[in-house]
Amino acid sequence: MNSAAPDTSPERFLSTDNLQKDLKGRAVRGGAVTMLAQGGKFIFQLINMVVLARLLTPHDFGLVGMVTSIVGFLIIFKDLGLSAATVQRPEITHAQVSTLFWINAGFGLLLALLTLAAAPLVAAFYHEPELAVVTAMLAWGFLFSGISVQHQALLRRQMRFGTVMSIDLIALAIGTSTGVVMAWLGYGYWALVGTQLSLLGVSAIASWIACGWRPGRWVRECGVGEMLGFGGNLAAFRMTSYWIQNVDNVLIGRIWGSQQLGFYMRAYQLLVMPLSQINAPIGEVAIPMLSRMTGDADKYRQAYGMVLQAVALLTLPVVVVTIGAADWVVRVVLGAQWLEAADIFMWLGIMALAEPVRYSTSYLFISQARTREMLYAELISGVVLITAICIGVQWGAKGVAASFALSSLLIRTPVVLWFAGRAGPVKTRDIYSTAAPFLSAALVALASVIAFRRFAGIEHPVVGLIIATVLTLLVIAATLWMLPAGRRSLHGLKSLLPLLRKKGKAEAVPE
Numbered sequence: 001m002n003s004a005a006p007d008t009s010p011e012r013f014l015s016t017d018n019l020q021k022d023l024k025g026r027a028v029r030g031g032a033v034t035m036l037a038q039g040g041k042f043i044f045q046l047i048n049m050v051v052l053a054r055l056l057t058p059h060d061f062g063l064v065g066m067v068t069s070i071v072g073f074l075i076i077f078k079d080l081g082l083s084a085a086t087v088q089r090p091e092i093t094h095a096q097v098s099t100l101f102w103i104n105a106g107f108g109l110l111l112a113l114l115t116l117a118a119a120p121l122v123a124a125f126y127h128e129p130e131l132a133v134v135t136a137m138l139a140w141g142f143l144f145s146g147i148s149v150q151h152q153a154l155l156r157r158q159m160r161f162g163t164v165m166s167i168d169l170i171a172l173a174i175g176t177s178t179g180v181v182m183a184w185l186g187y188g189y190w191a192l193v194g195t196q197l198s199l200l201g202v203s204a205i206a207s208w209i210a211c212g213w214r215p216g217r218w219v220r221e222c223g224v225g226e227m228l229g230f231g232g233n234l235a236a237f238r239m240t241s242y243w244i245q246n247v248d249n250v251l252i253g254r255i256w257g258s259q260q261l262g263f264y265m266r267a268y269q270l271l272v273m274p275l276s277q278i279n280a281p282i283g284e285v286a287i288p289m290l291s292r293m294t295g296d297a298d299k300y301r302q303a304y305g306m307v308l309q310a311v312a313l314l315t316l317p318v319v320v321v322t323i324g325a326a327d328w329v330v331r332v333v334l335g336a337q338w339l340e341a342a343d344i345f346m347w348l349g350i351m352a353l354a355e356p357v358r359y360s361t362s363y364l365f366i367s368q369a370r371t372r373e374m375l376y377a378e379l380i381s382g383v384v385l386i387t388a389i390c391i392g393v394q395w396g397a398k399g400v401a402a403s404f405a406l407s408s409l410l411i412r413t414p415v416v417l418w419f420a421g422r423a424g425p426v427k428t429r430d431i432y433s434t435a436a437p438f439l440s441a442a443l444v445a446l447a448s449v450i451a452f453r454r455f456a457g458i459e460h461p462v463v464g465l466i467i468a469t470v471l472t473l474l475v476i477a478a479t480l481w482m483l484p485a486g487r488r489s490l491h492g493l494k495s496l497l498p499l500l501r502k503k504g505k506a507e508a509v510p511e
Contacts, residue, residue: 040169042277046333048176048195049273053334055183056191058262064192065265066126066253067135083153084234084366085227087288092157096224098216101150103228108146115139126253130189137193141200148204151211159288160210165281167206175199233371237378244382248400251393264397267344270333271322271352278314279359282307286360290367297425304426305434308360309489312438315356317472320442322349324449325468328461344401351405353442354413357435361420368424377419381412437486441479445472 082100086092119135155164179195187194253261286307293300322329326346330338365374385407392403421428449468458464480486 041165041172042274044169044172044176045273045277048179049269050333051180052183052191053266053338055180056188058266058338059258060189060192060262061265062253062258062260062262063128063130063189064134065249065261066128066258067122067131067138068249082227082231083149083156084287084371085231086150086153087157087291094216095219096227097150097154097213099219099224100227101147101215102218104149105146108142108144111146112139112142115142128258134189134193138196140197144197144200144204148207150215151207151213152203154211154213155207156284156288159285161281161284163210164284167203167210170206171199171203174202230369230371233375234366237371237375240375240378240382244378244385247386248389248393248404251389252397252400255393256396260397263338263341264344264400266334266338267330267341267401268348270329270341270345271348274318275315275352275356278318279311279356282311283359283363286363287366290363294368301425301430304360304364305430307363308357308431308434309438311356311360312435313489316353316438316442317445317469317476319349319352319356320445320449320472320476321465321469322346322352324446324453324472325465328465328468331461332465343398347398347401347405351401351408353439354409357431357439358413358416361416361431364420364424364426370423373419373422377416381415384411433485434489437480437483437489438476440483441476441486444479445475448472448475 082104086097086100116136116139119132119139122135123129123132152164152167155167175195175198178198179191182194183191249261249265252264286304290300290303290307293303323346326349327339327342330342330345334341362374365371385404388403388407389400392399392401395402417428417431420426421431448471452468452471453464456464456467458467480490
């Protein structure tokens with residue numbers, strides 16, 4: 001009996017034709033797998049944060065934070081936006097991906113050498129001699145990242161979300177274990193360096209093993225020019241965004257020192273950690289899914305609406321508790337010695353009220369190949385944001401957090417939403433109307449938490465935090481149910497549940 005010979009060509013790792021059947025169901029199931037795995041990542045990150053906060057000092061965190069604030073932006077260039085180009089491209093060839101691989105690998109090596117050369121300058125800038133060696137060691141991370149960009153992009157292109165999450169979990173588990181053991185043995189800030197290097201190294205090795213694709217030779221004329229333009233705009237956006245979000249760290253470290261920077265960075269990480277557990281996996285699914293829907297405006301608009309509703313429903317309760325119970329969160333998670341970070345944490349929470357909505361616009365820009373407009377929006381809003389931070393730094397880390405929050409909420413987000421809705425199936429009014437009931441429910445919940453704290457008189461942080469969290473969830477659910485638009489959103493999200501039970505694999509693995 002004859003059977004078709006198995007496809008052994010490298011192109012089998014690139015095709016997305018097999019994804020078109022049941023694309024929505026595949027995306028929903030992949031999203032569910034990703035969210036479940038993200039719960040495991042959150043546990044590791046929480047362990048890392050709680051344990052290291054007790055084994056290390058604010059000075060240790062601030063010291064390493066000084067390095068990452070200065071040279072961390074270089075990691076943007078190891079990608080050059082080319083992973084997103086590989087995911088977004090409707091059709092792509094083995095020669096194109098191979099050429100992109102060598103570009104990423106070459107830039108990774110170049111950035112490692114630049115970081116090594118910059119090590120003495122970083123130490124001199126902050127007047128901290130230890131930073132020279134720390135910077136030199138962190139340079140190895142660029143090599144690990146550069147050689148794994150395209151392998152990870154191909155896994156996402158094929159919507160193999162379970163595999164991607166498995167790699168992330170393994171790398172995070174090993175990285176966390178490395179950091180905790182090193183801190184327990186008394187290595188101080190070197191535990192933070194060890195965490196980052198082990199995580200990146202394991203992720204690179206696992207990506208090569210799981211993907212199966214191997215690069216060919218560099219091909220000069222293979223049609224990557226348009227992809228380089230797409231990726232270049234995205235890389236420029238990420239560089240701009242990075243400096244906007246890290247100029248605060250640089251100024252605080254330079255003017256106020258490692259202690260204040262340590263408090264600020266811990267507060268920022270404490271906020272970003274739970275939000276990233278939600279935004280990151282949704283983005284992993286949303287961008288490949290929307291990229292496959294660009295030819296159908298109605299389907300695209302409906303899919304983005306579902307994504308935005310899911311983002312808002314999952315993130316806003318976290319933000320409400322952050323603002324209304326900041327001191328309790330800091331005391332429970334980090335310990336009493338970090339209580340000075342509570343006001344910083346509260347102000348950053350105010351900034352995060354609109355952050356999930358703003359962040360979701362990146363799905364529109366990237367899936368529609370509008371990365372140039374994405375860059376323009378960030379440049380314009382960034383000027384205002386950096387100006388506000390430069391003013392706020394006069395009052396220390398708390399002043400920076402307040403200026404960051406107000407300028408981001410009132411200026412940066414509206415500017416980005418306006419750019420996002422200028423073209424494409426989703427208009428700015430669609431974004432506002434979709435997010436409005438969720439933001440309204442969050443504000444009602446926040447008022448309820450503040451009133452509860454004022455009149456209940458509960459002092460124990462764990463008990464108070466549990467009650468505040470339950471109250472937030474109940475009030476948001478009740479408010480959404482009372483609003484007609486909120487009820488429609490809840491019914492729309494409920495309609496996705498049958499897709500989770502549908503039989504079939506959530507990811508396509510090439511034979």
